[in-house]
Amino acid sequence: MVSPSQIIERARSEGRRKLLEHEAFMLCELYNMPVASYGLATSEEEAVRIAERIGFPVVLKVVSPDISHKTDVGGVILNVKSPEEVVRSYRLILDNVRSRAPGSRVSGILVQKMASPDLEVIVGSVRDKVFGPVIMFGLGGVFVEVLKDVSFRVTPLTEQDVDDMIREIKGYKVLEGYRGFPPRDIEALKRVILGLAKMVSELDELEEVDLNPIFLYPLEKGALIVDARVILGEK
Amino acid sequence: MSSLKDLFNPSGIAVVGASKDPTKIGHLVLRNIVEYGFKGRVYPVNPTATEILGLKSYPAVSTISDKVDVIVVSVPNVKVLDVIDDAGKAGVKHAVVITSGFKEIGNVELENELVQRARKYGMRVLGPNIFGYVYTPVRLNATFGPRDVIPGNVAFITQSGALGIALMGSTIQEGIGISAIVSVGNKADIDDADLLEFFDEDPNTSVVLIYMEGVNNGRRFVEVASKISMRKPVIVIKSGRTEAGARAAASHTGSLAGNILIYETAFRQSGVLSVKSVEEAFDFVKTLSWNPVPTGDRVVVITNGGGAGVQASDTLADDGIFLEKPPQDFVEELRKVLPPFASLANPVDLTGMAPEDWYYMSVKLALQNPQIDAILVLYCHTALTSPIGVAKAVARAIEETKISKPISVAMIGGPDAYEAMRYLTTLRIPAYPTPERAAHALAALLKYRKGREYLVKRISKKQ
Numbered sequence: 001m002v003s004p005s006q007i008i009e010r011a012r013s014e015g016r017r018k019l020l021e022h023e024a025f026m027l028c029e030l031y032n033m034p035v036a037s038y039g040l041a042t043s044e045e046e047a048v049r050i051a052e053r054i055g056f057p058v059v060l061k062v063v064s065p066d067i068s069h070k071t072d073v074g075g076v077i078l079n080v081k082s083p084e085e086v087v088r089s090y091r092l093i094l095d096n097v098r099s100r101a102p103g104s105r106v107s108g109i110l111v112q113k114m115a116s117p118d119l120e121v122i123v124g125s126v127r128d129k130v131f132g133p134v135i136m137f138g139l140g141g142v143f144v145e146v147l148k149d150v151s152f153r154v155t156p157l158t159e160q161d162v163d164d165m166i167r168e169i170k171g172y173k174v175l176e177g178y179r180g181f182p183p184r185d186i187e188a189l190k191r192v193i194l195g196l197a198k199m200v201s202e203l204d205e206l207e208e209v210d211l212n213p214i215f216l217y218p219l220e221k222g223a224l225i226v227d228a229r230v231i232l233g234e235k
Numbered sequence: 236m237s238s239l240k241d242l243f244n245p246s247g248i249a250v251v252g253a254s255k256d257p258t259k260i261g262h263l264v265l266r267n268i269v270e271y272g273f274k275g276r277v278y279p280v281n282p283t284a285t286e287i288l289g290l291k292s293y294p295a296v297s298t299i300s301d302k303v304d305v306i307v308v309s310v311p312n313v314k315v316l317d318v319i320d321d322a323g324k325a326g327v328k329h330a331v332v333i334t335s336g337f338k339e340i341g342n343v344e345l346e347n348e349l350v351q352r353a354r355k356y357g358m359r360v361l362g363p364n365i366f367g368y369v370y371t372p373v374r375l376n377a378t379f380g381p382r383d384v385i386p387g388n389v390a391f392i393t394q395s396g397a398l399g400i401a402l403m404g405s406t407i408q409e410g411i412g413i414s415a416i417v418s419v420g421n422k423a424d425i426d427d428a429d430l431l432e433f434f435d436e437d438p439n440t441s442v443v444l445i446y447m448e449g450v451n452n453g454r455r456f457v458e459v460a461s462k463i464s465m466r467k468p469v470i471v472i473k474s475g476r477t478e479a480g481a482r483a484a485a486s487h488t489g490s491l492a493g494n495i496l497i498y499e500t501a502f503r504q505s506g507v508l509s510v511k512s513v514e515e516a517f518d519f520v521k522t523l524s525w526n527p528v529p530t531g532d533r534v535v536v537i538t539n540g541g542g543a544g545v546q547a548s549d550t551l552a553d554d555g556i557f558l559e560k561p562p563q564d565f566v567e568e569l570r571k572v573l574p575p576f577a578s579l580a581n582p583v584d585l586t587g588m589a590p591e592d593w594y595y596m597s598v599k600l601a602l603q604n605p606q607i608d609a610i611l612v613l614y615c616h617t618a619l620t621s622p623i624g625v626a627k628a629v630a631r632a633i634e635e636t637k638i639s640k641p642i643s644v645a646m647i648g649g650p651d652a653y654e655a656m657r658y659l660t661t662l663r664i665p666a667y668p669t670p671e672r673a674a675h676a677l678a679a680l681l682k683y684r685k686g687r688e689y690l691v692k693r694i695s696k697k698q
Contacts, residue, residue, distance in 0.1 A: 124488025128497050131453030136488045150491055152500045160693040208486040
């Protein structure tokens, strides 16, 4: 497996400040954070092989340094259930990109295990020029975007900080379980937060990270990072 | 690098740019040093004068034969580097640079050169662009601010100049005792963290108040502030609270992480008490510097008015402190001395006709009861009683029992109540004009106690 510095160097050498999605996932895995199984395909055959290896259903996503909103250009197809569908989806994505984002470079198509949707949370980090890496946590979707129900901590984080920042958000009750919604695997969430804190503390070049969404499953069922965005600092 | 001990305890101090002209800063600083009664040696330095304010004047620091630990520099900015060279070669280890005209006006190069030049001689720089500093244990007032600072246990660090000088005056007006006042200005070298390290070790300081625009090294601030907060409360007024998160962000996280939000987060993680206003800061300083830190948060409220009691209870609740039933033995003792119509719940309502004696007895019993951690006394000025009488009754209870327990008093009413509040303040019993301020200030002390416990837990779980 590659090292974090190799991933960063590669992006730098190509003049990119944003890591490609599979690079961001690799980084997460290197810090023991749970990512839905994936592979990068550069041909239809390879896409099928990857899908068969990780098991159906899968998601296909375009990987391009020039496209930041993949869905807007038809670069994401969910719930792909068979080898034939993989081939069809692969072609469709390339067609979509060609017509809706002409001239975009395509590094490949990411084939990823379709994680079963569940409670969405967001964990992120930003490098503050005064305090260094700062970690954020919140519930995903409308909670973070509209209500801004998030908590922050400056690093280095202690376990106490992680406990506190999880409990601090107004929506904490949702994690504890209420009215038939089961309590969530908070231990798995803590591991993601600590993993990210370790990652941004060790890798000075990381400027901003969003792990969004992360599906947080019921007790002892873990968590899965579904999308990851990693931005490097200016050189 | 030398420690800051000699900055605050200099055996000899030279004022470079001392002047005979009473309108010059160099004159005002020298006069404050002399008139406030500095215990060490003082040397005016001026290229032409032979004597200033009755002291022999020297043409340069290097011509002073005795040891000089600190130079206070008030010469035009273009001459500062020469002064540093002269004093540096003479072995001076601390320069307090009052002179402005550095980074604050875009003169970054001159400021960098100042620091590098000083570093060459192993010299630490306070400033530039400051009004000086005070350390009362050695009767040192090297500022051009008010002279008669009240000695006490509060250290005040300020990044603002004009507001800082004004607040220096306010401490006198408010009866707040000072150990140190440090104007940090551009913080070219010595910063908040350096000073917090000194005040952590300083036996003359038990509370630190900071007026902060920003810090340069946030991580070091968090580390040092956490350490001192386990022993002494640190209160911060952070300016620019409404500054929007002006960060150009490529992520959700980045767009949500506003500047002040991160400061607030860092303060919380450091156990620092963050306040919004000067008034709140001074209110907190009084309860924190004049009271011991309690061991629990069981508060008893004693009042002569139901309304004041409710206002105080609500304020406490907003601060996370909920009143419980008073201890049974306290209630029984009270029942013996109070009339049957007094309400013996929490708040204890002595009713509007309560004479001084009822205050005296109930405060005394509350002080003596080990199940009570802190006392909030509220007094509404009524026609039947005298505010000063009640204030004296409270003071007498404390005086007679000799029990040191957190207390905060509200003296609500007109000029007489104000006088009673001032009277308590001179005895270092925190007193305020409203129930909310008295309650909120007492809550700060309880919040500090909780913060300290949190810090111990937090640090012990460090990765």
